[in-house]
Amino acid sequence: MEKELRSPVAQRPMNVEDPVSKTGIGAQISVELNGVKLKVDMGKSILDVCRDNNVYIPTLCYHEDLCIAGNCRMCMVEVEGMRTLQAACAFPITSPIKIKTFSDKVRKARKHTADLLLSEHYGECYSCVRNNNCELQTIARECGVDSYEFGHVCEPRFEIDSSSHAVIRDMDKCILCRRCVRTCIDLQEVGVLEAINRGYDTKISTFMDKPLADVICINCGQCINRCPTGALHANDPSDEIWKAIEDPTKHVVMQTAPSPRAAIGEEFGLPAGTSMTGQLNTAIKRMGFDMVFDTNFTADLTIMEEGTELLNRLKKALVDKDENVKLPQFTSCSPGWVKFIEHFYPEKLDYLSTAKSPQQMFGAVIKTFYAKEAGIDPKDIVTVALMPCAAKKFECNRPEMNSSGYKDVDYGLTTREMAKMIREAGLKLPDLPKTNFDEPFGDASGAGLIFGATGGVMEAALRTVYELVTGRPVPFEGLNIDVCRGMKGIKEAKVKLENCKDEFSYLEGVELKFIVAHGTANANHVMKMLIKGELEGYHFVEIMACPGGCIGGGGQPIPTSELIRKLRAKAIYAEESTMPVRKSHENPRIKFIYNNFLTDGPGGKLSHELLHTEYVKRGKYIE
Amino acid sequence: MCETGKLLRNEFIGELVKKMGNERKSLLPILQEIQKKYHYIDEHSQQVVADLLNIHPVEVNSVISFYAFLYDAPRGRNIVRVCKNIVCEFHGSKGIAKALSDELGIEFDQTTEDGRVTLEYANCFGMCDKSPSILINDKIHEKVSKETALKLIRELK
Incomplete structure (x- = not known):
C-alpha cells in the first residue's frame, strides 16, 4: 500500500538504491571532509554526511519532509576539482571527493547569497x-x-x-x-x-x-x-480574545486539545515531547480565562457518536442488507481532511461520519448544556479553542456551525498564538504550578488524549466499539493497539469480533478491518483505492490531514520534522498510559452527559442536532 | 464564461487529451493548441487541462506564466513583438518601438481599444544578423525601418 509518487522524476527525493551489502565493495566511499578522512555510504548527500559528522552547513530551501530543491544556494561547499561550488543538499557522493565547507570561497559565496x-x-x-x-x-x-x-x-x-x-x-x-x-x-x-x-x-x-x-x-x-x-x-485572533477577557460581561471559556500541550513547551525552550498540561491550565486561568475545559472530553463524545454511527452502519449493511450504506466509514475530526474530501471527492461525502469534530462538539455543548448548568446566557459566552491546527479557524467559521443558536466556537487559537499570549501575559510557562481542568468537564479518558497522534482516533474507537460489542476489553497488551501507532503513511490492521453480546450477534465472527492514514497525500491514495474498489471489506478509516496527525498540525510550534513529531506523539502516549480511565465509554462525565442532557443516547435526536453536521459538495473547479 | 462556451472548451480539450495523452509532457502541446484556437487560455480551460492531466490548476497557470508566448488573458487579434536584444537596439529598435507605440496610442504590453493590436517586447528572435527585426503574429520581418514597420501595422486587420 505504498504511495506512488505523483511528482515528476526530477522533483522526487534523491535516492540512490541501497547497495546489497553495506560493507561490500562499492558500498562505502572514502571522502575527506575539511581534512578529516571518513568512510561514507554510497549515495549519501554531502549535507547528510556533514550533519552526521557535526559539521554545520546553513540551509534554507532544504527541509527533511520535502524533496530536494537546491534553489537557495545557501549550502554551497567546495568540492576539490570542481570548477564551481556545489549545493551540499543536492550532491550525492558517488566517488571519493575532498570537501571544504568553510574555505574563503565558500564563506564569501554564502555571505553574498545571504x-x-x-x-x-x-x-x-x-x-x-x-x-x-x-x-x-x-x-x-x-x-x-x-x-x-x-x-x-x-x-x-x-x-x-x-x-x-x-x-x-x-x-x-x-x-x-x-x-x-x-x-x-x-x-x-x-x-x-x-x-x-x-x-x-x-x-x-x-x-x-x-x-x-x-x-x-x-x-x-x-x-x-x-x-x-x-x-x-x-490568522491570529488573540487581540479579540484579549478584548473578550477584559470585557466583564463576557464569560470566556477555553478548551484545550491534547496536541498543543505536548508541543507548547518548545515555544519556551523546552525539548520536543515535554508535556505541559497542568502548567498550561494554570497559565490559561492566570491570563483571565473564566474556565478551562479539556477537549478530550468531547473527543470521548466523538468516539461515542462515531462508534455508534459505525455500529448502525454495520447493522444496516449486515442485517438489513441495505445496499446504500456506505462502508468503510471515514472519520471527520480533521477539518483539513473534511475540506479536502469536499473539494476533491464530493461524490464520496456519504462515506464521511456525520459526527462533528471534538472542537465543534464542545462549542455546542458549552453554549447549551454548560450555559444552562452554570446559569449563564449563551450570548455572553465566548468559546476559544486551543488547537494545533490552522484549519480549525476555518471550521469554527463555517456558517453551519451554529447549532447552539450562536456561533458554537468563537475563536480557534493555535499553539503558537497561545504561546505568544502567554508571553504577553508575562508568564513563564515551564515554571508554573500544575492545575487540573475545571468542572463539569474536568475528566477525560486516555482515549480522548491520543486523538492527537495519527492512529489515535482509531485506537480510541476500537477500545470502545470492541468492548461495547463483546463486553470484553480489546485484545491488545495493556490496551495499546500498536498497529495504529507510528509514522507509516498508511497503516492497516484487523480485529476479529468473537463471542459478541446478544444484541450484536450479527457481528459474530466479523473481522473488523481498518485503515489509518495521515497527510492528505496518503488520504488521496486511500480515496483512489476506494474508487478502484480496493476498500471492499474494510469498515473504518481514520484520516488526519496533517503528517503525524494533530501533533504535526499547522498551528504547532515551528520547526517540525519527523523526529519532533515522533517525540510529541511519545509524550502523548506516555501521558496516556498513566491515565486512570482509558476508554471513552468509561469516562464518568460521558455517562453524566448522556444521563442528564443527551438523554436519547448516542446518535439520538438531540445528538444529531448538536453533535452532527452536514457537508458541502464543493468540487475542485473555481468559478 | 457561459455554459455553452465551457462545454465547447471541455469537448475540445477532451479531444486534445485523447490525441496527445494525459501525461505531464502533453501539457505544452495541449496549451498551444488551445491558444491557437481561442487566442488565450482562460481560467476554465486551465482547470479542465489540470483535471484531465491529473495535475493542479496552479501548475498549469505556472507553465503559462513562464512562457512568454502563452497567455492567460485575452490579447489583441494581432500581436506585434519588437526585439529588445542589444543588437536590434544598436540598429534602432528603440525608435521603431516608439513609432509603433505613438502610432497605436498604447504602451507596450497593452492592447488597442478595438482589440486590433497588442504590442510586446521579446528578448531575441535569433535574427541578429538581420536586425532590427519584429515579429507580427507568426511572421518575422527583418531589417525593418520605422516606415516599413508602420506600414506593416497599418495593414493589420
Whole structure:
C-alpha cells in the first residue's frame, strides 16, 4: 500500500538504491571532509554526511519532509576539482571527493547569497511574527551579514492576502525557497501554491493570483510550518480574545486539545515531547480565562457518536442488507481532511461520519448544556479553542456551525498564538504550578488524549466499539493497539469480533478491518483505492490531514520534522498510559452527559442536532 | 464564461487529451493548441487541462506564466513583438518601438481599444544578423525601418 509518487522524476527525493551489502565493495566511499578522512555510504548527500559528522552547513530551501530543491544556494561547499561550488543538499557522493565547507570561497559565496536573499526581503524583523524564530535571520547572523551589500527593500511591494480564515500570505517576506510549493503539491497533494512568471518577476502565487479564500485550499497550514520566514502565518485572533477577557460581561471559556500541550513547551525552550498540561491550565486561568475545559472530553463524545454511527452502519449493511450504506466509514475530526474530501471527492461525502469534530462538539455543548448548568446566557459566552491546527479557524467559521443558536466556537487559537499570549501575559510557562481542568468537564479518558497522534482516533474507537460489542476489553497488551501507532503513511490492521453480546450477534465472527492514514497525500491514495474498489471489506478509516496527525498540525510550534513529531506523539502516549480511565465509554462525565442532557443516547435526536453536521459538495473547479 | 462556451472548451480539450495523452509532457502541446484556437487560455480551460492531466490548476497557470508566448488573458487579434536584444537596439529598435507605440496610442504590453493590436517586447528572435527585426503574429520581418514597420501595422486587420 505504498504511495506512488505523483511528482515528476526530477522533483522526487534523491535516492540512490541501497547497495546489497553495506560493507561490500562499492558500498562505502572514502571522502575527506575539511581534512578529516571518513568512510561514507554510497549515495549519501554531502549535507547528510556533514550533519552526521557535526559539521554545520546553513540551509534554507532544504527541509527533511520535502524533496530536494537546491534553489537557495545557501549550502554551497567546495568540492576539490570542481570548477564551481556545489549545493551540499543536492550532491550525492558517488566517488571519493575532498570537501571544504568553510574555505574563503565558500564563506564569501554564502555571505553574498545571504545578502542577495536579503536584498529581496522586506525584513521588518521587530514587527514580524517569526522574530527570533526565523531561518533567514539565523542565516544572516551565521553568514556574518553586516551590511545590505545589494540593497534592501524599504517599502512593502505586495498587498497582504488575509482573505483566508486560516493562512495569511505576506509575499514581501517571501524568499522564493519554494518550501510551501513542495509542501502543498508533494506532501499534501492539494496544489494551491506554485511559482509563477520567470526570472526576476517570479513570485509564489495561487491559481490566477486569486485570494487564498477563493482557491482550493484546505487550510491545513502545513505551509506555515515549513516557511523559513514570516511570509506565511496563521490568522491570529488573540487581540479579540484579549478584548473578550477584559470585557466583564463576557464569560470566556477555553478548551484545550491534547496536541498543543505536548508541543507548547518548545515555544519556551523546552525539548520536543515535554508535556505541559497542568502548567498550561494554570497559565490559561492566570491570563483571565473564566474556565478551562479539556477537549478530550468531547473527543470521548466523538468516539461515542462515531462508534455508534459505525455500529448502525454495520447493522444496516449486515442485517438489513441495505445496499446504500456506505462502508468503510471515514472519520471527520480533521477539518483539513473534511475540506479536502469536499473539494476533491464530493461524490464520496456519504462515506464521511456525520459526527462533528471534538472542537465543534464542545462549542455546542458549552453554549447549551454548560450555559444552562452554570446559569449563564449563551450570548455572553465566548468559546476559544486551543488547537494545533490552522484549519480549525476555518471550521469554527463555517456558517453551519451554529447549532447552539450562536456561533458554537468563537475563536480557534493555535499553539503558537497561545504561546505568544502567554508571553504577553508575562508568564513563564515551564515554571508554573500544575492545575487540573475545571468542572463539569474536568475528566477525560486516555482515549480522548491520543486523538492527537495519527492512529489515535482509531485506537480510541476500537477500545470502545470492541468492548461495547463483546463486553470484553480489546485484545491488545495493556490496551495499546500498536498497529495504529507510528509514522507509516498508511497503516492497516484487523480485529476479529468473537463471542459478541446478544444484541450484536450479527457481528459474530466479523473481522473488523481498518485503515489509518495521515497527510492528505496518503488520504488521496486511500480515496483512489476506494474508487478502484480496493476498500471492499474494510469498515473504518481514520484520516488526519496533517503528517503525524494533530501533533504535526499547522498551528504547532515551528520547526517540525519527523523526529519532533515522533517525540510529541511519545509524550502523548506516555501521558496516556498513566491515565486512570482509558476508554471513552468509561469516562464518568460521558455517562453524566448522556444521563442528564443527551438523554436519547448516542446518535439520538438531540445528538444529531448538536453533535452532527452536514457537508458541502464543493468540487475542485473555481468559478 | 457561459455554459455553452465551457462545454465547447471541455469537448475540445477532451479531444486534445485523447490525441496527445494525459501525461505531464502533453501539457505544452495541449496549451498551444488551445491558444491557437481561442487566442488565450482562460481560467476554465486551465482547470479542465489540470483535471484531465491529473495535475493542479496552479501548475498549469505556472507553465503559462513562464512562457512568454502563452497567455492567460485575452490579447489583441494581432500581436506585434519588437526585439529588445542589444543588437536590434544598436540598429534602432528603440525608435521603431516608439513609432509603433505613438502610432497605436498604447504602451507596450497593452492592447488597442478595438482589440486590433497588442504590442510586446521579446528578448531575441535569433535574427541578429538581420536586425532590427519584429515579429507580427507568426511572421518575422527583418531589417525593418520605422516606415516599413508602420506600414506593416497599418495593414493589420
